[in-house]
Amino acid sequence: MRWDDLKHFLAVARAGQLARAAAQLGVDATTVGRRLRRLERAIGQTLFEQGKDGQALTEAGERLRERAEAMERQVREIETGAEGGAELSGSVRISASEGFGTWFVAPRLPALAEAHPRLIVDLVASSGFLNPSRREADVAILLDRPRKGPLFVRKLTDYRLRLYGARDWLAAHGPVASRADLRRLPLIGYVPDLLYSQELSYLTEIDPALQPRLRSTSITAQHRLVAAGAGVAVLPCFMGDADPMLVRLLDEVAVTRSFWLVTHADTRRSARVGAFVEWLGAAVSAGQAELMG
Structure with a gap:
C-alpha cells in the first residue's frame, strides 16, 4: 500500500467525484481511477460505490478513511516540525464566500505571495464552502459559526x-x-x-x-x-x-x-496555516473601514 494512493483515495472521498478530485490533485481522472483500483487490490476490498452523483464510500471505505486521515495528520505534524526553521513552502487551501474572497482577500494576496514566495495559496471563492472537518480546506471563512466537528473556530470580523x-x-x-x-x-x-x-x-x-x-x-x-x-x-x-x-x-x-475563521483542530498549528491566519488577521484589522463602511 502506497501513501500516494491513499492521498488519491482521500481526495475522492472528500470530493465525491473522480473528476473533481483529479482537478484538485492536478492529474487526470484516469490516473486517479488507476490508483484507486490498485489500492482496492492491495486491501482486497471495494472502497467506493458508483452513484448517480459520483463516488460514495462503502463501509470498508469509511474505515479506511479514518485510518488514512490519521496517517495524514501524522504527515502534517512531521511537515509542521520541518517547517519550523525553514522558509515556508507547500500549499494552503482557503475557502471563502465569493464576495469576501474576490473583493477583499484576492486584492491583498500579492503581499502574502511576496512575503512567502515558495508558498502556494489556493483561494476557493464560491457560493458555498469547503469543509475543514473533511480536510477539503485548510482554512474556511464562514458566514455561520459551526457548532460541531474537530474544529478550531474564532470570530474573524x-x-x-x-x-x-x-x-x-x-x-x-x-x-x-x-x-x-x-x-x-x-x-x-x-x-x-x-x-x-x-x-x-x-x-x-x-x-x-x-x-x-x-x-x-x-x-x-x-x-x-x-x-x-x-x-x-x-x-x-x-x-x-x-x-x-x-x-x-x-x-x-x-x-x-460576521465572518468566522475555521481550521481543523489538527492543522491549525501548521506553519503554513499559521502564516495565512496571521496575515489575514492583519489584513482584516487594517481593512476595518472597508468592511464596516
Missing part, C-alpha cells in the same frame, strides 16, 4: 451591508427617501430556495414586504446588475463603496454580519 443603486439610474428614477420608496423599485437579491446560508436573507430584515425581482446565487452578479442599472440591492460595503458608479441609499439602513 464583523462586516456591514447597505443598499446601493447606480448613480445614473437613480437620477432617472427619482430619490429614495424612505423604506417605503423601495417597494416601488426593482430589487435585486438572492434566489430564496438556493441560499447557502440564512445569513444572506437581507431584504426581509429591512422590510418583510420586499421581494427581489432579479435574483442570482452570485453576489458578483448582483453587483453587476446594480451597476448596469437593473435596480437596487443590498451589497457588502467592501463591494458597494469600492465602485464609484454606485450610490449608498438610506443611511439608516444597515445590516451587520
Whole structure:
C-alpha cells in the first residue's frame, strides 16, 4: 500500500467525484481511477460505490478513511516540525464566500505571495464552502459559526451591508427617501430556495414586504446588475463603496454580519496555516473601514 494512493483515495472521498478530485490533485481522472483500483487490490476490498452523483464510500471505505486521515495528520505534524526553521513552502487551501474572497482577500494576496514566495495559496471563492472537518480546506471563512466537528473556530470580523443603486439610474428614477420608496423599485437579491446560508436573507430584515425581482446565487452578479442599472440591492460595503458608479441609499439602513475563521483542530498549528491566519488577521484589522463602511 502506497501513501500516494491513499492521498488519491482521500481526495475522492472528500470530493465525491473522480473528476473533481483529479482537478484538485492536478492529474487526470484516469490516473486517479488507476490508483484507486490498485489500492482496492492491495486491501482486497471495494472502497467506493458508483452513484448517480459520483463516488460514495462503502463501509470498508469509511474505515479506511479514518485510518488514512490519521496517517495524514501524522504527515502534517512531521511537515509542521520541518517547517519550523525553514522558509515556508507547500500549499494552503482557503475557502471563502465569493464576495469576501474576490473583493477583499484576492486584492491583498500579492503581499502574502511576496512575503512567502515558495508558498502556494489556493483561494476557493464560491457560493458555498469547503469543509475543514473533511480536510477539503485548510482554512474556511464562514458566514455561520459551526457548532460541531474537530474544529478550531474564532470570530474573524464583523462586516456591514447597505443598499446601493447606480448613480445614473437613480437620477432617472427619482430619490429614495424612505423604506417605503423601495417597494416601488426593482430589487435585486438572492434566489430564496438556493441560499447557502440564512445569513444572506437581507431584504426581509429591512422590510418583510420586499421581494427581489432579479435574483442570482452570485453576489458578483448582483453587483453587476446594480451597476448596469437593473435596480437596487443590498451589497457588502467592501463591494458597494469600492465602485464609484454606485450610490449608498438610506443611511439608516444597515445590516451587520460576521465572518468566522475555521481550521481543523489538527492543522491549525501548521506553519503554513499559521502564516495565512496571521496575515489575514492583519489584513482584516487594517481593512476595518472597508468592511464596516
